[in-house]
Amino acid sequence: MSTERQGLSSDKKWDKQTVVVHDCHDERHFGAVTMPMYQNSLFTFSCHKEFYEALDSPLEHHLYSRGNNPSVNELERRLALLEGGEAARCFASGMAAISAAIMSAVKAGDHVICVDHVYGPTREMLGNYLHRFGIETTFVNGESIESIEAAVRPNTSMLYLESPTSMTIRLQDLRACAELAKRIGATTIIDNTWATPIFQNPLELGIDLVVHSLTKYIGGHSDIMAGVIIGSHERLQEIGRQEFLLYGGIMTPQTACLAMRGLRTLPLRMERLQQNGLAVAAYLDELPYIARVNHPGLITYPQHELAKQQMSGYGSLFSFEMALPLEQVLTWADRLQMFRIGVSWGGYESLVQVVRPLAGQEGEELVLVRLYAGLEDPELLIQDMCRSFEQLGLS
Secondary structure: OOOOOOOOOOOOOOOHHHHHHOOOOOHHHOOOOOOOOOOOOEOOOOOHHHHHHHHHOHHHOOOEOOOOOHHHHHHHHHHHHHHOOOEEEEEOOHHHHHHHHHHHHOOOOOEEEEEOOOOHHHHHHHHOHHHHHOOEEEEEOOOOHHHHHOOOOOOEEEEEEEOOOOOOOOOOOHHHHHHHHHHHOOEEEEEOOOOHHHHOOHHHHOOOEEEEEOOOOOOOOOOOOOEEEEEOHHHHHHHHHHHHHHHOOEOOHHHHHHHHHHHHOHHHHHHHHHHHHHHHHHHHHOOOOEEEEEOOOOOOOOOHHHHHHHOOOOOOEEEEEEOOOHHHHHHHHHOOOOEEEOOOOOOOOEEEEEOOOOOOOOOOOOEEEEEEOOOOOHHHHHHHHHHHHHHOOOO
16 A cells, blocks of 8 residues: 555644644544554455456555554554655564565575674574575674675675664664675665664665654563565565565554554654663763673764764664673662563663573673663663672772
């Protein structure tokens, strides 16, 4: 279904907050201020002529909810507008969207370039799963365009980016990557979950496809699993006909309504989360036993200037390296009261995760900790960390 700006005035460019909250007063829904949940599996027709038309072009009609569903389509329309894309397709999880995007861009015998420290399941898919199809992946540092360019082969068909990465918070120069990909005829895909469409719009920098885990910031309440691919009409039509319809990893109408609820407050939440994340990161950056804080909003971060060039703000997920023994770091994290221990991020609750060292790295001097600053009072988050440090005899 089309995700064009239906019913929106073109007199003035709408800001992102207006895009996510305004409903265009769609008369089909009797003036309801929230999108109804179309909790049905199929749609019926008044005659066989209409029915056959829908069978012939299921992506242009409402035929079966594995294809189009009004609740899901409205979310897709909003997400495309927010990201600056022409079209979007929603999926059952972030990984379902990532898998569909990747499979749409590769074929047997192709070569892929992917940034190192990418999301774990994505790395597993590119580095191992795709081997069965004769697809090879080269993982590169990605912090310089030279590291990516050096990995190019004649059969390179895709550049997979994640900027910033969600564990080590490393950036890639998106405009330079897009220009390189166009020169070699490769597709660029980026996981934009960390920054959200509020703080970064890769399509405007020349990237072909953007994927998001809606589970994180956009859902915002830690109660859904969802993903989306955003790009041009042409690319999304092709993905819709193949990876979307054939794989069946669709979003449910209930999930779409919950994601829409989260979307309405996304700009407001991201502003507060940005403030909280920067406050906590700045506190940690001053501690003598913290070797490095990986937050692009800090002027001490090596890629701070690049972040300012291609992002308008920062999420509240970051990591830092502690110059303490692993057991001491674990004790510190376990004693925190405001931070819960768990995977994921993007909800209202603050989270901490001490990254388990890989085999053979147990004796390394620095321990990586990933922190997500939620919507709590940042002073309370800092007090909580300070208290736990003091219990270890650190000041």
